[in-house]
Amino acid sequence: MNMIGGGGAAIRTRGLRKTYGAVEALRSLDITVDAGETFGFLGPNGAGKSTTIAMLCTLLRPTAGRAEVAGADVVRAPHDVRRRVGVVFQESTADNDLTAEENLRFHAELYGISRRESRRRADFLLDLLALSSRRKALVGTFSTGLKRRLEIARSLMHRPEVLFLDEPTAGLDPHSRALVWDHLHRLQQQQVITIFLTTHYLEEAEHCHRIAVVDGGGVIAEGSPQQLKAEVGSDVVHLQTADNAVAARSIRDRFGLNPALGPDGVRVHAANGAELVPRLCAASAVPVHSIMVTRPSLDDVFLHYTGRGVPGPPRWRDERAPLSAAPDGKGSK
Numbered sequence: 001m002n003m004i005g006g007g008g009a010a011i012r013t014r015g016l017r018k019t020y021g022a023v024e025a026l027r028s029l030d031i032t033v034d035a036g037e038t039f040g041f042l043g044p045n046g047a048g049k050s051t052t053i054a055m056l057c058t059l060l061r062p063t064a065g066r067a068e069v070a071g072a073d074v075v076r077a078p079h080d081v082r083r084r085v086g087v088v089f090q091e092s093t094a095d096n097d098l099t100a101e102e103n104l105r106f107h108a109e110l111y112g113i114s115r116r117e118s119r120r121r122a123d124f125l126l127d128l129l130a131l132s133s134r135r136k137a138l139v140g141t142f143s144t145g146l147k148r149r150l151e152i153a154r155s156l157m158h159r160p161e162v163l164f165l166d167e168p169t170a171g172l173d174p175h176s177r178a179l180v181w182d183h184l185h186r187l188q189q190q191q192v193i194t195i196f197l198t199t200h201y202l203e204e205a206e207h208c209h210r211i212a213v214v215d216g217g218g219v220i221a222e223g224s225p226q227q228l229k230a231e232v233g234s235d236v237v238h239l240q241t242a243d244n245a246v247a248a249r250s251i252r253d254r255f256g257l258n259p260a261l262g263p264d265g266v267r268v269h270a271a272n273g274a275e276l277v278p279r280l281c282a283a284s285a286v287p288v289h290s291i292m293v294t295r296p297s298l299d300d301v302f303l304h305y306t307g308r309g310v311p312g313p314p315r316w317r318d319e320r321a322p323l324s325a326a327p328d329g330k331g332s333k
């Protein structure tokens, strides 16, 4: 077969494009995902994430360009691709009127898996996703988190080489989110599997080996979470104090940093927030009510790479000019 490039990649796209009539959902996508990698596809609403998954799973035909998944071309060999991939969609597709086990077995039948193998595989996956105690329960009684885990189990019944997850933790509470990731990590310890997931959340990128940020129809940034965060910037330390203006001024004077005074307190960028916190508390000229360290947000990533932020965040202002103009700290707007 005429491959796009060298072997070894689990997913490879070149100039992949999709239009819906006049709407250009994806302009030109070039990505390479190695076998065994967890690859995050990050972007705002409408960036083309679901469209990309649909093309890679052969549910949508590309308008132009090439894509290979698990060594098969999505247009020329769609059946090969389908046998080698598992998919979990944003919307639940589990059958509420069947039990967890029946959902898995039904899927296995569609793939022509023998009963014996189906039983063995279902046992393994129900255990892996901590669903064994619910195997006989009707899926209609499941929470969103349980359903998502069942759908992941179902997508793995036919031993796919590549697992596509479209917003795997959307709509889940923090505990359920963490569980999903625990199970995915356990899965990767058990077998070599490539995971391609879409997400809005930069936090999810922490679980990925590499991520691509997609916007405006193509990839605008790509790398490991560490690389992207390093490029985006440093930790952000948020402080609330008895007098935020005084605190901001003392941070600037004592630490040579550039604090910003905002509606909820002071925030300051630092290379290592955790290391700065005790020093800030010890040196603060005013009592500190609360202090928190956060990582760069999706806003920060977009601002960095596109020069525009996602609309709506609280407005912060650089404190240097107002502080020197108004030593009482109130500053002008």
Ligand SMILES: Nc1ncnc2c1ncn2[C@@H]1O[C@H](COP(=O)(O)OP(=O)(O)OP(=O)(O)O)[C@@H](O)[C@H]1O
Pocket: 020, 023, 024, 025, 026, 043, 044, 045, 046, 047, 048, 049, 050, 051, 052
């Ligand atoms: N069937 C369709 N017909 C016309 N336009 C579509 C269709 N499906 C998607 N689009 C458009 O294509 C673009 C990409 O949509 P897509 O759903 O792939 O983005 P997404 O990144 O997955 O968004 P979200 O994060 O909201 O799921 C959007 O502008 C969307 O409105």
